[in-house]
Amino acid sequence: MPSNKKKTHRLRWTIIILLSVMAGFALGLYIQIIHDLPPAESISFYAPPVSTKVYDDQDSLFTEFFIERRELANLSDVPDYLKKGFICIEDKTFYKHWGVDVKAIFRAAIQNILHLRAAQGFSTITMQLARNMFLTQEKTILRKLKEIALALRIERAYTKDEILERYLNQVNFGQGRYGVATAARYYFNKNVSALTLSESALLVALPKSPEYLSPYRYPEKAKARRNLVLKQMLNDHIITEEEYNTAVNEPLNVVEHKKGHSIGEYFIEELRRYLELKYGTEFLYRSGASIYTTINRNIQAVAEEVLEKHLKTIEKDYKFKITKTKIDSTGIPDTLNTTPYLQGALIITDHRKGEIKAMIGGRDFSQSKFNRATQAKRQTGSSFKVFVFLAALDNGFTPADLVLDLPIVLEIPGPDSIYRPANYDHKFLGPITMRRALALSRNLVAVRLIRIVGPDLVVKYAYDLGIKSKLLPVVSLALGSCEVSLAELTQAFSTIANLGEEKSLIMIRKIVNKDGTIIELNNPATEKKLSEQTCYLMVNLMRSVVDGGTGYEIRKFYKGPAAGKTGTTDNYSDAWFIGFTPHYTAGVWVGFDDNKTIFKGATGGVVSAPIWGEIMSRIDSLITDDFPVPEGIIWCKICPKSGLLANEYCPEPREEPFIKGTEPKEFCDVHTLETKLHGEEEFEKLDRSALPGY
Known part of the structure; x- marks a missing residue:
């Protein structure tokens, strides 16, 4: 009997110790999960990086500075097809769960065990948003647990519609484009609100594998995935049979983007250096500011075309050996400054405006970043x-x-x-x-x-x-x-x-923050x-x-x-x-x-x-203006041989401008009736010692 009591006592302590170890492990794991997660207040104020847009002198988009090329869209501007399509494909129970879909977790676990691999995911839209906003893309159990914990915090910080809006502005659509507004502009040259059902379905299809499903490189795969999305939307009664049949037979209709040389690269680099030095890297690549510059797209393109044409003609006429700068295995030129071939530089200003x-x-620019116009x-x-x-x-x-x-x-x-x-x-x-x-x-x-x-x-x-x-x-x-x-x-x-x-x-007319505040306004000094x-x-x-x-x-x-x-x-x-x-x-x-x-x-x-x-x-071929003549300028007919007022015998008089009061008072003494009859030999005998610089 004492022996049984002893066994029971040992068992009780074993259980206590095991539970303590498990509790300690669980506590340690919990601490590990939450210790570097953002606090709830930072989640509420989180804003995704938005590209800084650069405009030309006609206020047309010229280029962008970005880490992720993105413009933000309001949920109210997003078509129902696009919103419901994402929910249909990514998270059917989005409006029902509290950040985590428990059934989906068990369902995915069973499938993954059966297939001995990660055959099915269980991330909700909220979990995906958590990952995209704050976490890395590494595939580990710890990261997945952090994703779940962060999703729970996000659900407490935002409403469902706010979560969906942030998600739609975070999604990667490939080609360096993030967010539905940017994707709509890039793939269809449209505002997101103008997307059709077919176009919306393609955007829903892309995030699964943006590069593999690229409508430019793999149009058939992209179309097949789009049609799969349409089929699922039909099955979920989001669209009708008629809408499905129409959309599934439409071509992809993505706009073509010409590849090749970008104009104004040295101007943009000069601009980038200025902005980074004055406002910092964070502002340059993530602020969503608008930079209104002075560059004229047409003038820049003409200048580049003409300069290159003339330099190539010189190289051809004089049989120059053209050697491009060597690029090493890292993709970096041997030198960022010099090149062995003929170079040129140019600046054009509107001097009236500065x-x-x-x-x-x-x-x-890819061969040499050195700016020969400024440096x-x-x-x-x-x-x-x-x-x-x-x-x-x-x-x-x-x-x-x-x-x-x-x-x-x-x-x-x-x-x-x-x-x-x-x-x-x-x-x-x-x-x-x-x-x-x-x-x-x-x-x-x-x-x-x-x-x-x-x-x-x-x-x-x-x-x-x-x-x-x-x-x-x-x-x-x-x-x-x-x-x-x-x-x-x-x-x-x-x-x-x-x-x-x-x-x-100046290069910049004004800089406007994404909230519309003008933070720099330049009128040339x-x-x-x-x-x-x-x-x-x-x-x-x-x-x-x-x-x-x-x-x-x-x-x-x-x-x-x-x-x-x-x-x-x-x-x-x-x-x-x-x-x-x-x-x-x-x-x-x-x-x-x-x-x-x-x-x-x-x-x-x-x-x-x-x-x-x-x-x-x-x-400038259509310009008919002449150089303005200020007050105080008078014109006199001068003899170029003597620099004095022309007389009737001067053979080639010329109208010359003078500041009033500085004009010559005497008439030419070189050309007379005698020189007209006998030539101008006497001019060579003039005393030159009185001339300036003798």
């Missing part, structure tokens, strides 16, 4: 002469003044103490007007001018107009010895085009840098570069009013043209990343000006 309309930082700094060549001539015009010179185009030897600091600048053609034209000197890009005139006005003053004017890079106040600056970016030069030329009013170039009259004289001089000067190739394409300046470096490694019409300023650069020669004779006028001209002929 808006960037197009940006090209290179020929292939590269190259020697400017003769395009920098504009700042020298502008400083001269603002300090007493006029377009008709004569300056010597003759050899000059200068002593400069440093080991090479003798500086002998030369003209491109190694010829000399003697005394010529400011207009002709700029039109023909005479180096020796530019050197004389910078010596007269002073390198420090030229640097000041360049900075005032928008140059940011460091400039050394040396005489060689007149010939473009400095290194600046295309963006800086385009900004500076935009200021000239605006008659001295600097407008900081405006500052008066130079007088309208001085800048108009400069604009007028720069027109001669296009009309009969080094930029004459433009006229093969563009016939409207245009002004600009070519630029070429000594070894033909950089070819520039920066110019403007009354509406647009555009800068074009062509060269190799490693600074090698493009080809002998590759000047800005030969290489870059035709690109500029063809682009303008396609984006």
Whole structure:
């Protein structure tokens, strides 16, 4: 008898210990399940990541930044076919259970045991939402238990309709599209509210295996799955026999999406860097904000097409060996910066608004992310002469003044103490007007001018107009010895085009949060840098570069009013043209990343000006406006030989603009009745010592 009591006592303690162990195990498991689950309050405030939309200057969608490409839909906008279809296929008892379907769990367990594999699932819509919102996709018992616990919390936090709405905005439909609104837009180019029964059934079908059931890659499989959904909806009396027969015989009717090169990739990357730096990664990829930019889709597309066409022509004509950047096994280029083939960059602005309309930082964004329009700094060549001539015009010179185009030897600091600048053609034209000197890009005139006005003053004017890079106040600056970016030069030329009013170039018009709040509104900062009259004289001089000067190739394409300046470096490694019409300023650069020669004779006028001209002929051809003439400008008929008022004997007089009060008062003393009868030999005997820069 004592022995039985002893056994009973041992059994009782064994049971207690086993129950304690089981309770401890259960408690530990429970703690393991719930310890990293979100609290109930965070479930209530959860918002799925929504793509940030980028719009062009016409407020049309241009691109998106996203982790999951998604736009949200209200349940009231979702067709009954779509709502009931999902419930029919995914969770028939959705409106009856409390987050978990116990019968489904037992039913799935039996099937899985019979088949010795996971033959049937038991996730409810609430459990799927829990997984999609907060959990990973790993297939473990612990994750499934967490899914159940979280589903119970969600059911307490939301109503059934709220759960269904969140579920429909979370579902993955493939092709990077999440949520029924995004899927409807992508597959059918429709608002979700406009979906038909057949279209709704296809969307219900896709989440089972979005890639395997893709209507683009596997249309027959997608159609078979859609028809299966329709059959189930018929069996559940959601649709009628007639509706079923109509829908099951309809084609998929998904819209085609053209594959290929995306335009404006360098612009978008510049935009992305700005947004991420200012607002952070979370905002950039998950906020659902709307970014209204300045880019013009048509101008960008034309610019990319024309630039690539001209560069390919150069490569073909000069038999360049084209080698693409090598891509390693990770899919990353050997370098993110340089490429061995000919490159180009371009920026187009609407200088009246201070808006960037197009940006090209290179020929292939996938090969090189380096933006040659904003990040590269190259020697400017003769395009920098504009700042020298502008400083001269603002300090007493006029377009008709004569300056010597003759050899000059200068002593400069440093080991090479003798500086002998030369003209491109190694010829000399003697005394010529400011207009002709700029039109023909005479180096020796530019050197004389910078010596007269002073390198420090030229640097000041360049900075005032928008140059940011460091400039050394040396005489060689007149010939473009400095290194600046295309963006800086385009900004500076935009200021000239605006008659001295600097407008900081912008890429973003406004940023609107998903709740409609404007968080950034950009009106370009405006500052008066130079007088309208001085800048108009400069604009007028720069027109001669296009009309009969080094930029004459433009006229093969563009016939409207245009002004600009070519630029070429000594070894033909950089070819520039920066110019403007009354509406647009555009800068074009062509060269190799490693600074090698493009080809002998590759000047800005030969290489870059035709690109500029063809682009303008396609984006600005209907513009009839001319450059506005400000008050205070008068016109006089001038003799280009003397720079004085033309008399009746001057053979080629020219109308020239002057700031009122600076016009010449004397008549030409070169052309007289005697020179008309005997020629102009006497002109060569003039005392040149009085000419500027002698």
